[in-house]
Amino acid sequence: MRTRSLIGVAVTAGLLLAGCGTADTPPTTTTASGGVTTVKLQLQWFYQAQFAGYIAAVDKGFYKEQGLDVRLLEGGVDIVPQTVLAQGKADYAVAWVPKALASREQGAGITDVGQIFARSGTYQVAFASSNIKSPADFKGKKVGNWGFGNEFELFAGMTKAGLDPGKDVTLVQQQFDMQALLKKEIDVAQAMSYNEYAQLLEATNPATGQLYKPEDFAIIDWKTVGSSMLQDAVWANTDKLKDKAYQDQTVRFLTATIKGWAYCRDHAEECRDLVVAKGSKLGKGHQLWQVNEVNKLIWPSAEGIGLIAEADWNQTVDISLNTKNQVGDTVLKKKPEGLAYTNDYMRRALDAAKAAGVDVTGSSFKPQTVTLSAGGA
Incomplete structure:
Protein backbone atom coordinates (compact mmCIF):
# COMPACT_ATOMS: atom_id res chain seq x y z
CA MET A 1 0.00 0.00 0.00
CA ARG A 2 2.50 2.62 1.11
CA THR A 3 5.45 1.36 -0.89
CA ARG A 4 4.02 1.53 -4.34
CA SER A 5 2.94 4.44 -6.48
CA LEU A 6 -0.82 4.97 -6.81
CA ILE A 7 -0.73 4.21 -10.51
CA GLY A 8 1.51 1.23 -9.79
CA VAL A 9 -0.90 -0.05 -7.17
CA ALA A 10 -3.76 0.21 -9.62
CA VAL A 11 -1.88 -1.55 -12.40
CA THR A 12 -0.63 -4.25 -10.04
CA ALA A 13 -4.16 -4.79 -8.78
CA GLY A 14 -5.40 -5.01 -12.36
CA LEU A 15 -2.75 -7.55 -13.34
CA LEU A 16 -3.42 -9.67 -10.29
CA LEU A 17 -7.13 -9.59 -10.97
CA ALA A 18 -6.62 -10.40 -14.63
CA GLY A 19 -4.59 -13.43 -13.61
CA CYS A 20 -6.89 -14.65 -10.85
CA GLY A 21 -10.32 -13.23 -11.54
CA THR A 22 -12.96 -12.79 -8.85
CA ALA A 23 -15.97 -14.63 -10.21
CA ASP A 24 -14.38 -18.06 -9.67
CA THR A 25 -12.64 -17.23 -6.40
CA PRO A 26 -14.25 -19.14 -3.53
CA SER A 120 -9.01 13.82 5.92
CA GLY A 121 -6.15 13.72 8.40
CA THR A 122 -3.39 14.80 6.00
CA TYR A 123 -1.20 17.84 6.69
CA GLN A 124 1.85 19.50 5.23
CA VAL A 125 3.98 20.86 8.08
CA ALA A 126 6.76 23.46 8.07
CA PHE A 127 8.72 25.24 10.77
CA ALA A 128 6.91 28.44 11.77
CA SER A 129 10.15 30.34 11.21
CA SER A 130 10.06 29.41 7.49
CA ASN A 131 7.07 31.74 6.86
CA ILE A 132 5.38 28.97 4.87
CA LYS A 133 1.71 29.49 5.59
CA SER A 134 -0.10 28.25 2.48
CA PRO A 135 0.51 26.11 -0.63
CA ALA A 136 1.42 29.25 -2.57
CA ASP A 137 4.45 29.58 -0.31
CA PHE A 138 5.77 26.22 -1.51
CA LYS A 139 7.15 27.82 -4.68
CA GLY A 140 10.87 27.23 -4.95
CA LYS A 141 10.87 25.06 -1.82
CA LYS A 142 11.80 21.45 -1.13
CA VAL A 143 8.47 19.73 -0.60
CA GLY A 144 8.50 16.32 1.05
CA ASN A 145 5.81 13.75 0.31
CA TRP A 146 5.48 10.00 0.61
CA GLY A 147 4.23 9.37 -2.90
CA PHE A 148 2.69 5.92 -3.30
CA GLY A 149 -0.81 7.39 -3.74
CA ASN A 150 -0.72 9.64 -0.68
CA GLU A 151 0.22 12.82 -2.52
CA PHE A 152 -2.83 13.96 -4.50
CA GLU A 153 -4.26 16.25 -1.82
CA LEU A 154 -0.90 18.01 -1.88
CA PHE A 155 -0.87 18.27 -5.67
CA ALA A 156 -4.48 19.48 -5.71
CA GLY A 157 -3.65 22.14 -3.11
CA MET A 158 -0.64 23.35 -5.09
CA THR A 159 -2.62 23.36 -8.34
CA LYS A 160 -5.38 25.39 -6.66
CA ALA A 161 -2.68 27.88 -5.59
CA GLY A 162 -1.50 28.21 -9.19
CA LEU A 163 1.64 26.08 -8.84
CA ASP A 164 2.80 23.35 -11.20
CA PRO A 165 3.93 20.40 -9.04
CA GLY A 166 6.35 19.33 -11.75
CA LYS A 167 8.08 22.70 -12.18
CA ASP A 168 7.53 25.13 -9.31
CA VAL A 169 8.77 23.00 -6.41
CA THR A 170 11.44 20.42 -5.73
CA LEU A 171 9.66 17.23 -4.75
CA VAL A 172 11.55 15.06 -2.27
CA GLN A 173 10.74 11.43 -1.51
CA GLN A 174 10.00 11.45 2.21
CA GLN A 175 10.33 8.52 4.59
CA PHE A 176 7.42 7.67 6.90
CA ASP A 177 8.84 9.82 9.66
CA MET A 178 9.68 13.49 10.16
CA GLN A 179 13.48 13.31 10.26
CA ALA A 180 13.96 15.14 6.96
CA LEU A 181 12.01 18.14 8.29
CA LEU A 182 13.63 18.03 11.72
CA LYS A 183 17.06 18.01 10.09
CA LYS A 184 15.90 20.81 7.75
CA GLU A 185 16.72 18.76 4.68
CA ILE A 186 13.29 19.75 3.33
CA ASP A 187 11.17 22.85 3.87
CA VAL A 188 7.75 21.26 4.30
CA ALA A 189 6.78 17.68 5.09
CA GLN A 190 3.76 15.43 4.72
CA ALA A 191 2.19 14.21 7.97
CA MET A 192 -0.96 12.57 9.26
CA SER A 193 -2.60 14.46 12.10
CA TYR A 194 -2.76 11.25 14.12
CA ASN A 195 0.77 10.02 13.55
CA GLU A 196 3.69 11.90 11.98
CA TYR A 197 2.62 15.31 13.31
CA ALA A 198 2.79 13.87 16.82
CA GLN A 199 6.32 12.67 16.10
CA LEU A 200 7.36 16.32 15.77
CA LEU A 201 5.94 17.12 19.20
CA GLU A 202 7.73 14.08 20.65
CA ALA A 203 11.12 15.36 19.39
CA THR A 204 13.55 17.58 21.30
CA ASN A 205 14.18 21.12 20.10
CA PRO A 206 17.98 21.48 20.17
CA ALA A 207 17.65 25.23 20.76
CA THR A 208 15.75 24.79 24.04
CA GLY A 209 16.47 21.24 25.16
CA GLN A 210 12.70 20.82 25.56
CA LEU A 211 10.15 19.08 23.34
CA TYR A 212 8.92 21.04 20.35
CA LYS A 213 5.61 22.87 20.83
CA PRO A 214 2.72 23.32 18.36
CA GLU A 215 3.64 26.99 17.92
CA ASP A 216 7.01 25.91 16.52
CA PHE A 217 5.26 24.66 13.39
CA ALA A 218 2.92 25.86 10.65
CA ILE A 219 0.24 23.41 9.53
CA ILE A 220 -1.33 23.42 6.07
CA ASP A 221 -4.54 21.42 6.52
CA TRP A 222 -6.07 20.24 3.23
CA LYS A 223 -9.55 20.42 4.76
CA THR A 224 -9.08 24.18 5.13
CA VAL A 225 -7.47 24.56 1.71
CA GLY A 226 -10.34 22.67 0.08
CA SER A 227 -8.34 19.84 -1.50
CA SER A 228 -9.03 17.06 0.99
CA LEU A 321 -9.91 12.94 -12.35
CA ASN A 322 -8.38 16.38 -12.77
CA THR A 323 -5.32 16.76 -10.54
CA LYS A 324 -2.04 15.80 -12.19
CA ASN A 325 1.08 14.69 -10.40
CA GLN A 326 4.58 15.82 -11.34
CA VAL A 327 4.63 13.62 -14.45
CA GLY A 328 1.11 14.46 -15.57
CA ASP A 329 -0.70 11.35 -14.33
CA THR A 330 -4.11 11.49 -12.62
CA VAL A 331 -5.60 8.99 -10.18
CA LEU A 332 -8.52 8.18 -12.47
CA LYS A 333 -9.08 8.35 -16.21
CA LYS A 334 -12.88 8.29 -16.01
CA LYS A 335 -15.65 8.56 -13.45
CA PRO A 336 -16.22 5.44 -11.36
CA GLU A 337 -18.66 3.04 -12.93
CA GLY A 338 -21.03 0.57 -11.33
Whole structure:
Protein backbone atom coordinates (compact mmCIF):
# COMPACT_ATOMS: atom_id res chain seq x y z
CA MET A 1 0.00 0.00 0.00
CA ARG A 2 2.50 2.62 1.11
CA THR A 3 5.45 1.36 -0.89
CA ARG A 4 4.02 1.53 -4.34
CA SER A 5 2.94 4.44 -6.48
CA LEU A 6 -0.82 4.97 -6.81
CA ILE A 7 -0.73 4.21 -10.51
CA GLY A 8 1.51 1.23 -9.79
CA VAL A 9 -0.90 -0.05 -7.17
CA ALA A 10 -3.76 0.21 -9.62
CA VAL A 11 -1.88 -1.55 -12.40
CA THR A 12 -0.63 -4.25 -10.04
CA ALA A 13 -4.16 -4.79 -8.78
CA GLY A 14 -5.40 -5.01 -12.36
CA LEU A 15 -2.75 -7.55 -13.34
CA LEU A 16 -3.42 -9.67 -10.29
CA LEU A 17 -7.13 -9.59 -10.97
CA ALA A 18 -6.62 -10.40 -14.63
CA GLY A 19 -4.59 -13.43 -13.61
CA CYS A 20 -6.89 -14.65 -10.85
CA GLY A 21 -10.32 -13.23 -11.54
CA THR A 22 -12.96 -12.79 -8.85
CA ALA A 23 -15.97 -14.63 -10.21
CA ASP A 24 -14.38 -18.06 -9.67
CA THR A 25 -12.64 -17.23 -6.40
CA PRO A 26 -14.25 -19.14 -3.53
CA PRO A 27 -15.54 -16.92 -0.73
CA THR A 28 -13.41 -16.69 2.37
CA THR A 29 -16.41 -16.60 4.70
CA THR A 30 -16.99 -19.80 6.62
CA THR A 31 -19.48 -20.77 9.28
CA ALA A 32 -17.99 -22.15 12.47
CA SER A 33 -19.74 -24.35 14.97
CA GLY A 34 -22.60 -22.70 16.78
CA GLY A 35 -23.56 -20.62 13.76
CA VAL A 36 -20.74 -18.09 14.15
CA THR A 37 -19.43 -16.88 10.80
CA THR A 38 -15.69 -16.35 10.38
CA VAL A 39 -14.94 -13.06 8.62
CA LYS A 40 -11.58 -11.60 7.55
CA LEU A 41 -10.94 -7.85 7.59
CA GLN A 42 -7.81 -6.63 5.81
CA LEU A 43 -6.30 -3.54 7.42
CA GLN A 44 -4.22 -1.14 5.39
CA TRP A 45 -1.23 -0.81 7.71
CA PHE A 46 0.36 -2.26 10.82
CA TYR A 47 -1.63 -2.33 14.06
CA GLN A 48 -2.08 1.17 15.45
CA ALA A 49 -4.94 3.29 16.80
CA GLN A 50 -5.96 4.20 13.25
CA PHE A 51 -7.80 0.85 13.51
CA ALA A 52 -8.81 1.08 17.17
CA GLY A 53 -12.53 0.70 16.49
CA TYR A 54 -12.08 -2.63 14.72
CA ILE A 55 -9.71 -3.89 17.41
CA ALA A 56 -12.20 -2.89 20.12
CA ALA A 57 -15.09 -4.54 18.28
CA VAL A 58 -13.11 -7.80 18.30
CA ASP A 59 -11.80 -7.61 21.86
CA LYS A 60 -15.03 -6.37 23.47
CA GLY A 61 -17.10 -9.04 21.71
CA PHE A 62 -19.19 -6.69 19.55
CA TYR A 63 -18.66 -8.78 16.42
CA LYS A 64 -19.45 -11.96 18.37
CA GLU A 65 -22.75 -10.35 19.42
CA GLN A 66 -23.55 -10.17 15.71
CA GLY A 67 -22.65 -13.81 15.12
CA LEU A 68 -19.28 -12.98 13.57
CA ASP A 69 -15.79 -14.22 14.39
CA VAL A 70 -13.76 -11.41 12.84
CA ARG A 71 -10.09 -12.05 12.09
CA LEU A 72 -8.04 -8.89 11.59
CA LEU A 73 -5.38 -9.17 8.89
CA GLU A 74 -2.54 -6.78 9.65
CA GLY A 75 -1.37 -4.60 6.79
CA GLY A 76 2.19 -4.00 5.79
CA VAL A 77 4.68 -2.82 3.24
CA ASP A 78 3.59 -4.96 0.30
CA ILE A 79 -0.09 -5.41 1.12
CA VAL A 80 -2.73 -3.63 -1.00
CA PRO A 81 -5.98 -4.12 0.97
CA GLN A 82 -8.38 -3.59 -1.92
CA THR A 83 -6.50 -6.19 -3.98
CA VAL A 84 -6.64 -8.71 -1.13
CA LEU A 85 -10.40 -8.11 -0.99
CA ALA A 86 -10.93 -8.32 -4.76
CA GLN A 87 -8.98 -11.58 -4.92
CA GLY A 88 -11.33 -13.15 -2.37
CA LYS A 89 -8.67 -13.44 0.33
CA ALA A 90 -10.64 -11.18 2.71
CA ASP A 91 -14.32 -10.40 3.18
CA TYR A 92 -13.82 -6.66 3.80
CA ALA A 93 -10.92 -4.22 3.61
CA VAL A 94 -9.99 -0.79 4.95
CA ALA A 95 -8.58 1.51 2.26
CA TRP A 96 -8.37 5.15 1.21
CA VAL A 97 -11.03 6.04 -1.36
CA PRO A 98 -8.81 7.35 -4.20
CA LYS A 99 -6.49 4.34 -4.00
CA ALA A 100 -9.43 1.94 -4.01
CA LEU A 101 -11.07 3.78 -6.93
CA ALA A 102 -7.84 3.43 -8.92
CA SER A 103 -7.96 -0.30 -8.29
CA ARG A 104 -11.64 -0.40 -9.32
CA GLU A 105 -10.73 1.28 -12.60
CA GLN A 106 -8.26 -1.56 -13.20
CA GLY A 107 -10.95 -4.16 -12.57
CA ALA A 108 -11.25 -4.69 -8.81
CA GLY A 109 -14.86 -5.48 -7.94
CA ILE A 110 -15.18 -3.54 -4.68
CA THR A 111 -17.72 -1.15 -3.14
CA ASP A 112 -17.40 1.43 -0.38
CA VAL A 113 -20.05 0.42 2.17
CA GLY A 114 -18.85 2.46 5.15
CA GLN A 115 -16.99 5.78 5.11
CA ILE A 116 -15.62 5.57 8.65
CA PHE A 117 -13.31 8.60 8.37
CA ALA A 118 -15.50 11.52 7.34
CA ARG A 119 -12.55 13.91 7.26
CA SER A 120 -9.01 13.82 5.92
CA GLY A 121 -6.15 13.72 8.40
CA THR A 122 -3.39 14.80 6.00
CA TYR A 123 -1.20 17.84 6.69
CA GLN A 124 1.85 19.50 5.23
CA VAL A 125 3.98 20.86 8.08
CA ALA A 126 6.76 23.46 8.07
CA PHE A 127 8.72 25.24 10.77
CA ALA A 128 6.91 28.44 11.77
CA SER A 129 10.15 30.34 11.21
CA SER A 130 10.06 29.41 7.49
CA ASN A 131 7.07 31.74 6.86
CA ILE A 132 5.38 28.97 4.87
CA LYS A 133 1.71 29.49 5.59
CA SER A 134 -0.10 28.25 2.48
CA PRO A 135 0.51 26.11 -0.63
CA ALA A 136 1.42 29.25 -2.57
CA ASP A 137 4.45 29.58 -0.31
CA PHE A 138 5.77 26.22 -1.51
CA LYS A 139 7.15 27.82 -4.68
CA GLY A 140 10.87 27.23 -4.95
CA LYS A 141 10.87 25.06 -1.82
CA LYS A 142 11.80 21.45 -1.13
CA VAL A 143 8.47 19.73 -0.60
CA GLY A 144 8.50 16.32 1.05
CA ASN A 145 5.81 13.75 0.31
CA TRP A 146 5.48 10.00 0.61
CA GLY A 147 4.23 9.37 -2.90
CA PHE A 148 2.69 5.92 -3.30
CA GLY A 149 -0.81 7.39 -3.74
CA ASN A 150 -0.72 9.64 -0.68
CA GLU A 151 0.22 12.82 -2.52
CA PHE A 152 -2.83 13.96 -4.50
CA GLU A 153 -4.26 16.25 -1.82
CA LEU A 154 -0.90 18.01 -1.88
CA PHE A 155 -0.87 18.27 -5.67
CA ALA A 156 -4.48 19.48 -5.71
CA GLY A 157 -3.65 22.14 -3.11
CA MET A 158 -0.64 23.35 -5.09
CA THR A 159 -2.62 23.36 -8.34
CA LYS A 160 -5.38 25.39 -6.66
CA ALA A 161 -2.68 27.88 -5.59
CA GLY A 162 -1.50 28.21 -9.19
CA LEU A 163 1.64 26.08 -8.84
CA ASP A 164 2.80 23.35 -11.20
CA PRO A 165 3.93 20.40 -9.04
CA GLY A 166 6.35 19.33 -11.75
CA LYS A 167 8.08 22.70 -12.18
CA ASP A 168 7.53 25.13 -9.31
CA VAL A 169 8.77 23.00 -6.41
CA THR A 170 11.44 20.42 -5.73
CA LEU A 171 9.66 17.23 -4.75
CA VAL A 172 11.55 15.06 -2.27
CA GLN A 173 10.74 11.43 -1.51
CA GLN A 174 10.00 11.45 2.21
CA GLN A 175 10.33 8.52 4.59
CA PHE A 176 7.42 7.67 6.90
CA ASP A 177 8.84 9.82 9.66
CA MET A 178 9.68 13.49 10.16
CA GLN A 179 13.48 13.31 10.26
CA ALA A 180 13.96 15.14 6.96
CA LEU A 181 12.01 18.14 8.29
CA LEU A 182 13.63 18.03 11.72
CA LYS A 183 17.06 18.01 10.09
CA LYS A 184 15.90 20.81 7.75
CA GLU A 185 16.72 18.76 4.68
CA ILE A 186 13.29 19.75 3.33
CA ASP A 187 11.17 22.85 3.87
CA VAL A 188 7.75 21.26 4.30
CA ALA A 189 6.78 17.68 5.09
CA GLN A 190 3.76 15.43 4.72
CA ALA A 191 2.19 14.21 7.97
CA MET A 192 -0.96 12.57 9.26
CA SER A 193 -2.60 14.46 12.10
CA TYR A 194 -2.76 11.25 14.12
CA ASN A 195 0.77 10.02 13.55
CA GLU A 196 3.69 11.90 11.98
CA TYR A 197 2.62 15.31 13.31
CA ALA A 198 2.79 13.87 16.82
CA GLN A 199 6.32 12.67 16.10
CA LEU A 200 7.36 16.32 15.77
CA LEU A 201 5.94 17.12 19.20
CA GLU A 202 7.73 14.08 20.65
CA ALA A 203 11.12 15.36 19.39
CA THR A 204 13.55 17.58 21.30
CA ASN A 205 14.18 21.12 20.10
CA PRO A 206 17.98 21.48 20.17
CA ALA A 207 17.65 25.23 20.76
CA THR A 208 15.75 24.79 24.04
CA GLY A 209 16.47 21.24 25.16
CA GLN A 210 12.70 20.82 25.56
CA LEU A 211 10.15 19.08 23.34
CA TYR A 212 8.92 21.04 20.35
CA LYS A 213 5.61 22.87 20.83
CA PRO A 214 2.72 23.32 18.36
CA GLU A 215 3.64 26.99 17.92
CA ASP A 216 7.01 25.91 16.52
CA PHE A 217 5.26 24.66 13.39
CA ALA A 218 2.92 25.86 10.65
CA ILE A 219 0.24 23.41 9.53
CA ILE A 220 -1.33 23.42 6.07
CA ASP A 221 -4.54 21.42 6.52
CA TRP A 222 -6.07 20.24 3.23
CA LYS A 223 -9.55 20.42 4.76
CA THR A 224 -9.08 24.18 5.13
CA VAL A 225 -7.47 24.56 1.71
CA GLY A 226 -10.34 22.67 0.08
CA SER A 227 -8.34 19.84 -1.50
CA SER A 228 -9.03 17.06 0.99
CA MET A 229 -10.02 13.58 -0.15
CA LEU A 230 -11.88 10.74 1.57
CA GLN A 231 -9.65 8.28 3.39
CA ASP A 232 -10.33 5.19 5.55
CA ALA A 233 -13.45 3.35 4.37
CA VAL A 234 -14.79 -0.19 4.68
CA TRP A 235 -14.89 -1.86 1.25
CA ALA A 236 -16.96 -4.93 0.39
CA ASN A 237 -16.88 -7.38 -2.53
CA THR A 238 -19.29 -6.03 -5.17
CA ASP A 239 -20.22 -9.41 -6.66
CA LYS A 240 -20.89 -10.92 -3.25
CA LEU A 241 -23.21 -8.00 -2.41
CA LYS A 242 -25.69 -9.61 -4.82
CA ASP A 243 -26.04 -12.42 -2.30
CA LYS A 244 -28.62 -11.96 0.46
CA ALA A 245 -26.48 -13.74 3.06
CA TYR A 246 -23.49 -11.46 2.37
CA GLN A 247 -25.76 -8.41 2.48
CA ASP A 248 -27.01 -9.46 5.91
CA GLN A 249 -23.44 -10.21 7.05
CA THR A 250 -22.34 -6.76 5.88
CA VAL A 251 -25.05 -5.07 7.93
CA ARG A 252 -24.06 -7.07 11.00
CA PHE A 253 -20.37 -6.37 10.44
CA LEU A 254 -21.03 -2.63 10.12
CA THR A 255 -23.32 -2.63 13.17
CA ALA A 256 -20.54 -4.04 15.35
CA THR A 257 -17.98 -1.72 13.73
CA ILE A 258 -20.13 1.29 14.65
CA LYS A 259 -20.25 0.04 18.23
CA GLY A 260 -16.46 -0.40 18.25
CA TRP A 261 -15.77 3.14 17.11
CA ALA A 262 -18.37 4.57 19.49
CA TYR A 263 -16.67 2.65 22.31
CA CYS A 264 -13.30 4.17 21.41
CA ARG A 265 -14.86 7.60 21.32
CA ASP A 266 -16.08 7.14 24.89
CA HIS A 267 -13.15 5.03 26.24
CA ALA A 268 -10.04 6.43 24.59
CA GLU A 269 -7.59 5.19 27.21
CA GLU A 270 -8.95 1.65 27.16
CA CYS A 271 -8.80 1.54 23.37
CA ARG A 272 -5.23 2.80 23.53
CA ASP A 273 -4.41 -0.14 25.78
CA LEU A 274 -6.17 -2.58 23.44
CA VAL A 275 -4.08 -1.33 20.53
CA VAL A 276 -0.83 -1.53 22.50
CA ALA A 277 -1.71 -5.06 23.62
CA LYS A 278 -2.30 -5.97 19.98
CA GLY A 279 1.40 -5.49 19.39
CA SER A 280 1.75 -1.95 18.10
CA LYS A 281 5.33 -0.74 18.13
CA LEU A 282 4.24 2.82 19.00
CA GLY A 283 4.18 3.93 22.63
CA LYS A 284 1.16 4.44 24.88
CA GLY A 285 1.37 8.23 24.75
CA HIS A 286 1.56 8.25 20.97
CA GLN A 287 -1.35 5.78 20.74
CA LEU A 288 -3.55 7.91 22.99
CA TRP A 289 -2.82 10.91 20.76
CA GLN A 290 -3.73 8.75 17.77
CA VAL A 291 -7.04 7.56 19.26
CA ASN A 292 -7.93 11.17 20.06
CA GLU A 293 -7.02 12.49 16.61
CA VAL A 294 -8.75 9.65 14.78
CA ASN A 295 -11.88 10.35 16.80
CA LYS A 296 -11.79 13.90 15.42
CA LEU A 297 -11.94 12.50 11.90
CA ILE A 298 -15.12 10.56 12.76
CA TRP A 299 -17.01 12.54 15.41
CA PRO A 300 -19.29 14.37 15.56
CA SER A 301 -21.22 12.86 12.66
CA ALA A 302 -24.50 14.68 12.23
CA GLU A 303 -26.13 12.02 10.03
CA GLY A 304 -24.41 9.06 11.65
CA ILE A 305 -20.97 7.46 11.44
CA GLY A 306 -20.05 5.82 8.16
CA LEU A 307 -22.45 7.51 5.78
CA ILE A 308 -20.90 8.75 2.54
CA ALA A 309 -21.61 12.44 1.92
CA GLU A 310 -22.19 13.01 -1.79
CA ALA A 311 -20.34 16.34 -1.82
CA ASP A 312 -17.24 14.78 -0.25
CA TRP A 313 -17.39 11.82 -2.62
CA ASN A 314 -17.72 14.13 -5.63
CA GLN A 315 -14.77 16.26 -4.47
CA THR A 316 -12.61 13.14 -4.12
CA VAL A 317 -13.60 11.94 -7.59
CA ASP A 318 -13.08 15.40 -9.12
CA ILE A 319 -9.55 15.65 -7.68
CA SER A 320 -8.85 12.08 -8.81
CA LEU A 321 -9.91 12.94 -12.35
CA ASN A 322 -8.38 16.38 -12.77
CA THR A 323 -5.32 16.76 -10.54
CA LYS A 324 -2.04 15.80 -12.19
CA ASN A 325 1.08 14.69 -10.40
CA GLN A 326 4.58 15.82 -11.34
CA VAL A 327 4.63 13.62 -14.45
CA GLY A 328 1.11 14.46 -15.57
CA ASP A 329 -0.70 11.35 -14.33
CA THR A 330 -4.11 11.49 -12.62
CA VAL A 331 -5.60 8.99 -10.18
CA LEU A 332 -8.52 8.18 -12.47
CA LYS A 333 -9.08 8.35 -16.21
CA LYS A 334 -12.88 8.29 -16.01
CA LYS A 335 -15.65 8.56 -13.45
CA PRO A 336 -16.22 5.44 -11.36
CA GLU A 337 -18.66 3.04 -12.93
CA GLY A 338 -21.03 0.57 -11.33
CA LEU A 339 -21.62 0.33 -7.59
CA ALA A 340 -18.64 2.36 -6.38
CA TYR A 341 -20.38 3.20 -3.12
CA THR A 342 -23.67 2.68 -1.33
CA ASN A 343 -25.15 3.89 1.97
CA ASP A 344 -27.78 1.14 2.03
CA TYR A 345 -26.01 -1.25 4.39
CA MET A 346 -24.68 1.46 6.67
CA ARG A 347 -28.15 2.97 7.07
CA ARG A 348 -29.48 -0.43 8.14
CA ALA A 349 -26.53 -0.83 10.50
CA LEU A 350 -27.11 2.61 11.99
CA ASP A 351 -30.74 1.73 12.64
CA ALA A 352 -29.69 -1.49 14.35
CA ALA A 353 -27.03 0.27 16.43
CA LYS A 354 -29.43 3.00 17.51
CA ALA A 355 -32.01 0.37 18.48
CA ALA A 356 -29.31 -1.18 20.70
CA GLY A 357 -28.73 2.15 22.44
CA VAL A 358 -25.51 3.19 20.67
CA ASP A 359 -24.91 6.92 20.15
CA VAL A 360 -24.16 6.94 16.41
CA THR A 361 -23.70 10.71 15.97
CA GLY A 362 -21.42 11.65 18.87
CA SER A 363 -22.95 15.12 18.92
CA SER A 364 -21.49 15.85 22.36
CA PHE A 365 -18.00 14.56 21.50
CA LYS A 366 -15.18 16.72 22.77
CA PRO A 367 -11.57 15.70 22.07
CA GLN A 368 -9.13 15.30 24.92
CA THR A 369 -6.00 17.31 25.52
CA VAL A 370 -3.21 14.76 25.17
CA THR A 371 0.24 15.51 26.54
CA LEU A 372 2.99 13.84 24.53
CA SER A 373 6.30 12.54 25.89
CA ALA A 374 9.70 12.15 24.29
CA GLY A 375 9.60 9.40 21.71
CA GLY A 376 5.87 8.81 22.24
CA ALA A 377 6.31 6.78 25.42
